[in-house]
Amino acid sequence: MASQTISRRSSALCDVHVVHEDAVHGALRDQPDTESLTYLADTFQVLANPTRLQIVQALAGRELCVCDLAAVVDSSQSAVSHHLRQLRQMRIVRYRKEGRMAYYRLDDEHIAALVRIGLDHVCE
Amino acid sequence: MASQTISRRSSALCDVHVVHEDAVHGALRDQPDTESLTYLADTFQVLANPTRLQIVQALAGRELCVCDLAAVVDSSQSAVSHHLRQLRQMRIVRYRKEGRMAYYRLDDEHIAALVRIGLDHVCE
DNA sequence: CTCATATATGAATACCTGTTCATATGTGGA
DNA sequence: TCCACATATGAACAGGTATTCATATATGAG
Numbered sequence: 001m002a003s004q005t006i007s008r009r010s011s012a013l014c015d016v017h018v019v020h021e022d023a024v025h026g027a028l029r030d031q032p033d034t035e036s037l038t039y040l041a042d043t044f045q046v047l048a049n050p051t052r053l054q055i056v057q058a059l060a061g062r063e064l065c066v067c068d069l070a071a072v073v074d075s076s077q078s079a080v081s082h083h084l085r086q087l088r089q090m091r092i093v094r095y096r097k098e099g100r101m102a103y104y105r106l107d108d109e110h111i112a113a114l115v116r117i118g119l120d121h122v123c124e
Numbered sequence: 125m126a127s128q129t130i131s132r133r134s135s136a137l138c139d140v141h142v143v144h145e146d147a148v149h150g151a152l153r154d155q156p157d158t159e160s161l162t163y164l165a166d167t168f169q170v171l172a173n174p175t176r177l178q179i180v181q182a183l184a185g186r187e188l189c190v191c192d193l194a195a196v197v198d199s200s201q202s203a204v205s206h207h208l209r210q211l212r213q214m215r216i217v218r219y220r221k222e223g224r225m226a227y228y229r230l231d232d233e234h235i236a237a238l239v240r241i242g243l244d245h246v247c248e
Numbered sequence: 249c250t251c252a253t254a255t256a257t258g259a260a261t262a263c264c265t266g267t268t269c270a271t272a273t274g275t276g277g278a
Numbered sequence: 279t280c281c282a283c284a285t286a287t288g289a290a291c292a293g294g295t296a297t298t299c300a301t302a303t304a305t306g307a308g
Binding site for chain 4: 066067080081082100102
């Protein structure tokens with residue numbers, strides 16, 4: 001996870017010519033804090049991979065263990081495990097252990113919503 | 125734009141041991157087509173950058189020209205222009221020309237929704 | 249026409265990512 | 279205890295990405 005953070009140079013409104021000052025200040029007022037934006041960028045980064053999207057979509061309707069997921073997305077166990085780690089780190093999925101199996105599910109409803117709206121956009 | 129496409133090896137349910145066959149087939153049935161997933165991954169990829177998220181957030185409430193955007197996100201005109209191209213290519217923003225200015229806005233409401241839900245997830 | 253301004257873009261470089269391979273951890277069964 | 283299985287992870291290589299610099303295009307003013 002290494003989204004480049006936003007470098008707020010002190011030269012802010014200087015090295016470029018501002019045309020619409022009001023709009024610029026309005027936009028600056030509406031900006032979320034840097035930390036949230038960076039974290040959100042990392043979240044989108046983890047979603048920005050077809051295999052991980054397949055995993056998320058598979059988990060949208062049910063709980064699955066790692067080797068079932070590997071079968072669904074047709075990748076190696078290792079690759080899926082690496083993907084799951086990233087998804088875990090961004091709290092996109094969580095899991096419970098049962099014996100030696102790990103059952104994964106989506107972390108919350110935001111995730112399914114993101115993918116649904118994203119697909120709406122894509123298919124419009 | 126170059127998300128790796130999903131390689132559907134013919135060995136699908138073979139090289140890994142399937143534990144819960146029903147769940148696996150249910151998940152396979154729910155998968156969107158490869159093309160949509162790849163396109164969606166590319167869309168998230170473009171959103172997976174703090175500076176581009178700043179741009180999107182700035183455009184959520186108003187129309188802005190390129191040099192105003194450069195001031196808001198505190199980057200060079202060139203960097204912003206490159207970012208805008210990617211955002212355009214994924215239909216995240218669109219623009220109108222007025223003289224030598226280009227005024228950018230979000231392409232549709234899905235985009236603002238994605239960022240809003242994403243921030244909800246991040247801040248939960 | 250000529251110049252200044254607003255924006256776009258190609259190339260190059262430094263950095264980040266995905267997969268594989270090898271191996272580690274941890275659990276249950278014999 | 280010893281082995282098989284389910285999962286996790288570090289290292290490494292191939293390929294992709296962000297920014298900068300230089301420059302191109304295109305519009306309006308004079």
